[in-house]
Amino acid sequence: MPRLLAQIAAVTAINVKSMPQRAWLSASTVVAVALVVAVLLSFLAMANGFEQTLRGTGSPEVAVLLRGGAGVEINSSISRDQVRLVEEAPGIARGADGRPLVSAELYVTVDGRKRAGGSKANVTLRGMGPEGAAIRPGFRIVGGRMAQPGSAELMVGQSLVREFAGFDLGSRVRIANADWTVVGVFDMGGSVFESELWADIATVQSLFRRTNVFQSIRVRLDAPDRLPALRAYLDADPRLKLDAKSEVAYFADQASSTITLIRFLGWPLAIAMAVGALAGALNTMYSAVAARAQEIATLRCLGFGGIPSFVGTLIESLLLALLGGLLGAAVTWAAFDGVTASTLGSGFTQVVFAFRLSPVLVFQGVVLALVVGLLGGLFPAWRAAHVPIVRAYGNG
Amino acid sequence: MTAPDLIRLSGVAKRFTKAGQGITIFDHLDMGIGRGDFVAIMGPSGSGKTTLLNLLGGIDQPTGGEIWFDGARIDRLPEGRLADWRANNVGFIFQFYNLMPTLTALRNVELPLLLTPLGRAERRQRAEIALRIVGLSDRLGHYPREMSGGQQQRVAIARAIVSDPKMLLCDEPTGDLDRGTADEILRMLQLLNREMGKTIVMVTHDPEAARYAGRILHLDKGRFVENELAGARVS
Numbered sequence: 001m002p003r004l005l006a007q008i009a010a011v012t013a014i015n016v017k018s019m020p021q022r023a024w025l026s027a028s029t030v031v032a033v034a035l036v037v038a039v040l041l042s043f044l045a046m047a048n049g050f051e052q053t054l055r056g057t058g059s060p061e062v063a064v065l066l067r068g069g070a071g072v073e074i075n076s077s078i079s080r081d082q083v084r085l086v087e088e089a090p091g092i093a094r095g096a097d098g099r100p101l102v103s104a105e106l107y108v109t110v111d112g113r114k115r116a117g118g119s120k121a122n123v124t125l126r127g128m129g130p131e132g133a134a135i136r137p138g139f140r141i142v143g144g145r146m147a148q149p150g151s152a153e154l155m156v157g158q159s160l161v162r163e164f165a166g167f168d169l170g171s172r173v174r175i176a177n178a179d180w181t182v183v184g185v186f187d188m189g190g191s192v193f194e195s196e197l198w199a200d201i202a203t204v205q206s207l208f209r210r211t212n213v214f215q216s217i218r219v220r221l222d223a224p225d226r227l228p229a230l231r232a233y234l235d236a237d238p239r240l241k242l243d244a245k246s247e248v249a250y251f252a253d254q255a256s257s258t259i260t261l262i263r264f265l266g267w268p269l270a271i272a273m274a275v276g277a278l279a280g281a282l283n284t285m286y287s288a289v290a291a292r293a294q295e296i297a298t299l300r301c302l303g304f305g306g307i308p309s310f311v312g313t314l315i316e317s318l319l320l321a322l323l324g325g326l327l328g329a330a331v332t333w334a335a336f337d338g339v340t341a342s343t344l345g346s347g348f349t350q351v352v353f354a355f356r357l358s359p360v361l362v363f364q365g366v367v368l369a370l371v372v373g374l375l376g377g378l379f380p381a382w383r384a385a386h387v388p389i390v391r392a393y394g395n396g
Numbered sequence: 397m398t399a400p401d402l403i404r405l406s407g408v409a410k411r412f413t414k415a416g417q418g419i420t421i422f423d424h425l426d427m428g429i430g431r432g433d434f435v436a437i438m439g440p441s442g443s444g445k446t447t448l449l450n451l452l453g454g455i456d457q458p459t460g461g462e463i464w465f466d467g468a469r470i471d472r473l474p475e476g477r478l479a480d481w482r483a484n485n486v487g488f489i490f491q492f493y494n495l496m497p498t499l500t501a502l503r504n505v506e507l508p509l510l511l512t513p514l515g516r517a518e519r520r521q522r523a524e525i526a527l528r529i530v531g532l533s534d535r536l537g538h539y540p541r542e543m544s545g546g547q548q549q550r551v552a553i554a555r556a557i558v559s560d561p562k563m564l565l566c567d568e569p570t571g572d573l574d575r576g577t578a579d580e581i582l583r584m585l586q587l588l589n590r591e592m593g594k595t596i597v598m599v600t601h602d603p604e605a606a607r608y609a610g611r612i613l614h615l616d617k618g619r620f621v622e623n624e625l626a627g628a629r630v631s
Binding site: 003006007010013014017018294295298299300301302303304305306388389390 | 450453455456475476479480482483484488490494496497498499507508510511512513555
């Protein structure tokens with residue numbers, strides 16, 4: 001076995017050292033594989049960033065209540081009477097004033113215009129009372145102040161300010177035939193709430209003609225394990241046909257369909273491109289074997305078996321693919337990692353997120369590259385190991 | 397009583413089909429080469445010289461007949477065992493040297509020793525000795541492109557003898573060299589034959605080169621037409 005390893009090492013060294021003689025062909029394979037990996041990783045980084053944004057949103061201590069079967073806020077409808085009944089439910093934390101920490105909210109969509117390209121897109125306008133900010137952990141005003149109850153004032157998430165034009169602090173915005181003023185910008189750790197506009201619930205209900213109607217209730221629980229008690233209370237009262245989920249579970253459910261969609265686009269596209277790169281790798285490796293035919297024949301004359309030629313050729317192919325994979329990952333990291341974008345969330349409004357490349361994704365990209373290298377090297381390696389010596393010398 | 401031949405061909409045939417036409421290189425070839433012989437094979441192009449050398453070296457197989465080497469039949473060995481046989485018994489010297497361009501002279505010469513159980517230090521030591529024998533002790537770290545044709549052929553000879561094979565097969569070893577350098581290389585082969593007892597079979601077009609051998613076999617259309625004693629050139 002050590003002898004075989006020494007032979008493989010020698011043949012591999014000969015192959016690798018001769019790569020500069022085929023620099024352009026080798027480079028074309030590296031670039032083709034790099035493109036495949038870059039396309040795949042940009043999709044996966046998009047899905048990962050979107051997932052991190054949605055999974056980073058929500059607290060296990062906050063429960064979201066929607067009309068039974070609604071699934072998302074935009075499909076839900078809750079009456080003021082139901083809100084009052086929920087305020088009496090067990091397991092709900094109380095504020096310093098002794099009042100239950102319950103926020104009844106209205107969720108509507110308004111037009112926004114993206115800074116990049118100027119295209120129109122739906123933006124969430126969330127109507128809520130002062131308790132809405134109080135029950136959300138991590139809420140922080142980074143510019144201006146809170147909106148006043150009863151006023152047409154807006155607070156804007158800082159991701160939305162970055163991605164959409166016209167919502168800078170102090171701007172005046174026309175929504176639902178009324179002029180609104182942006183009085184505050186808030187930070188929520190990059191979560192999905194940063195893609196929203198927040199305003200006073202009564203003003204939103206009035207201007208959107210939805211008086212006494214809400215779409216969701218958020219409650220702060222005494223502790224995460226108090227959710228079953230809340231559910232039991234809701235189930236026991238026939239007037240409360242509401243579903244309760246922890247906020248973490250709610251956003252995880254929302255994330256899954258969009259993430260699946262992005263991944264289902266990314267992988268087939270990358271695999272289709274990988275087939276093209278595979279043709280390039282095959283061409284490169286067949287050419288490499290042809291260019292080295294005499295060297296391979298000489299080694300076999302000396303007594304080298306087929307295995308070192310096979311493994312040496314395969315390793316060369318894998319090396320080119322590895323270079324391509326790492327190059328693709330580096331390009332994706334340089335071009336996309338941290339770049340913000342927005343896409344349609346499950347509430348038919350834009351969610352702003354950042355592309356996030358992780359070591360696991362880079363590993364997946366490199367594995368795809370190595371699969372291309374392996375398949376691209378397999379047949380040429382077989383040829384290197386099995387072509388009759390006399391034919392390799394061109395006199396057979 | 398004469399010593400048995402090192403290599404013997406008995407009724408060897410070599411035929412192949414090209415563009416639907418059957419071509420016969422040899423029909424029924426018999427020959428024997430004794431231990432320690434230096435044989436030159438001459439003949440016009442297409443006479444089958446190189447095919448014969450390939451058969452002797454186990455890199456091509458006959459379509460009929462038998463080839464025996466040192467008492468063992470080799471023409472039906474599977475490729476793996478034939479490769480082992482080549483590694484243990486045959487050194488090849490080619491017209492265009494066939495050195496690995498990306499390896500130094502020392503590493504080129506060391507290549508056949510990778511097939512032996514020798515350790516790295518011993519491999520290196522033996523490669524250095526082989527290069528010393530061919531007069532290239534000062535060129536260990538040089539790459540083929542940094543050496544003349546004659547020097548490259550001497551590296552190839554060192555590579556051929558480093559694992560101490562019984563037989564050297566030379567295919568036009570001086571075909572790419574000027575007269576003076578060719579004579580140097582041929583004198584070296586003669587020395588290996590006389591001093592180290594190597595059995596040498598050399599294919600050549602060059603009558604001057606053939607005169608360094610002890611025996612010249614003339615091949616034409618797949619048959620030996622003349623067998624003469626040579627050895628006029630003595631270094």
